Amino acid sequence: AQSVTQLGSHVSVSEGALVLLRCNYSSSVPPYLFWYVQYPNQGLQLLLKYTSAATLVKGINGFEAEFKKSETSFHLTKPSAHMSDAAEYFCAVSPTGGAQKLVFGQGTRLTINP
Amino acid sequence: ETGVTQTPRHLVMGMTNKKSLKCEQHLGHNAMYWYKQSAKKPLELMFVYSLEERVENNSVPSRFSPECPNSSHLFLHLHTLQPEDSALYLCASSHEAGETYNEQFFGPGTRLTVL
Numbered sequence: 001a002q003s004v005t006q007l008g009s010h011v012s013v014s015e016g017a018l019v020l021l022r023c024n025y026s027s028s029v030p031p032y033l034f035w036y037v038q039y040p041n042q043g044l045q046l047l048l049k050y051t052s053a054a055t056l057v058k059g060i061n062g063f064e065a066e067f068k069k070s071e072t073s074f075h076l077t078k079p080s081a082h083m084s085d086a087a088e089y090f091c092a093v094s095p096t097g098g099a100q101k102l103v104f105g106q107g108t109r110l111t112i113n114p
Numbered sequence: 115e116t117g118v119t120q121t122p123r124h125l126v127m128g129m130t131n132k133k134s135l136k137c138e139q140h141l142g143h144n145a146m147y148w149y150k151q152s153a154k155k156p157l158e159l160m161f162v163y164s165l166e167e168r169v170e171n172n173s174v175p176s177r178f179s180p181e182c183p184n185s186s187h188l189f190l191h192l193h194t195l196q197p198e199d200s201a202l203y204l205c206a207s208s209h210e211a212g213e214t215y216n217e218q219f220f221g222p223g224t225r226l227t228v229l
Contacts, residue, residue, distance in 0.1 A: 004156075036220075043118070043204055043220030044157075090157065101170070102218065104157040 002027045002093045006105035014113045019063075019078040021108050023091030026072065033074040034092040034102070035065055044090065050074060061085070086112045116140055118221035120205050126227045127195065135190040135224045137205030145210045146188040147218065148180060151202040163188060164210055195228045202226070 007022040025031060032051050036044040048059025055067045061084075065076045074091060091105040118139045127133050139146065148160040162170035163182040177199075179191040188205055202225050206218040 041222065043206075043222045045220070046217050049217070101162075102159065106154075106156045 002031065002103050004091050004093050004103055004105035006089075006091050006108050008108055009106065010109045010111070012111040012113060013081050015083055016080050019076070019081045019085065019110065021076040021089050021091075021110065023065075023074045023076065023105060024072050025074060025091070025093045027093055032094045033065075033067060034094070035059065035063070035074075035076050036090045036092060036104075037061075038088045038090065038107075040087075047076070047089075081110075081112050083112050083114065086110055118205060118207055118219050120203075120221040120224050122224060123222065124225045124227075126229065127192070128229050129195060129197075131195075132191070132193040134192065135203055135205075135226075137188040137190075137207075137221055139186055139188075139205075139207035139219070139221075141207060141209075141219060143207040143209045143219070144185050145208045146182060146185075147206040147208075148188065148190055149204040149206065151204055151223070153201075157204070161190075192226075195226075197228050200226055200228045 003026045005024045013019055034049045035047040037047050038044050047063050048057045048065055050057050050067045058064045063078045065074050067074050088107045088109050090107045092102045094102050121136045145164045147162050150158045150160055159172050160174045161180040166182050166185055177194050181189040202223045204223045205221040208218045209216045
């Protein structure tokens with residue numbers, strides 16, 4: 001069975017500071033990994049995905065994530081936070097080939113302080 | 115309309131009511147999903163339809179009844195719900211082609227409150 005753990009349900013950073021949102025996964029097969037963002041009163045939007053190609057994945061809005069198999073991690077980073085980054089972020093895992101079964105983490109709410 | 119739309123956006127219902135949530139995708143996809151998003155819980159997959167056939171039912175109570183009349187529309191029929199069913203219900207769609215993963219596109223959700 002696959003699972004995702006997001007460390008920290010709430011992260012707060014200052015505008016312009018580094019954003020680091022942590023995600024660890026458990027999977028018996030090489031996984032596909034994803035980060036989604038949810039702005040208030042909206043659905044989820046895909047930020048980036050890892051599908052066994054390059055381990056460093058670049059996404060939208062300046063976010064990137066690095067797949068580290070040895071650490072079973074897929075942490076999300078952004079060098080400089082912007083006020084518009086305030087949202088809830090979800091890490092998700094899916095087995096390769098089993099395209100439909102996304103398993104989500106519990107989410108991390110990111111707050112940006114001016 | 116573009117993307118995935120959901121109606122209504124907000125719904126308040128009593129435990130004895132019957133209501134339906136509607137989802138429509140304008141992306142030409144062939145798979146659709148219902149998710150439940152409760153406070154302080156991970157997003158839960160409820161149902162998956164692929165080519166209009168249900169392929170996943172994650173032990174969802176029978177008071178939730180999905181319907182997929184065609185590849186563009188998905189309904190969630192609700193009856194005799196409980197207060198703990200209050201949540202944000204999200205619909206998503208994707209294009210499934212064999213073993214290739216394709217992104218799921220989400221609608222804005224229906225905020226359901228059961229009194």
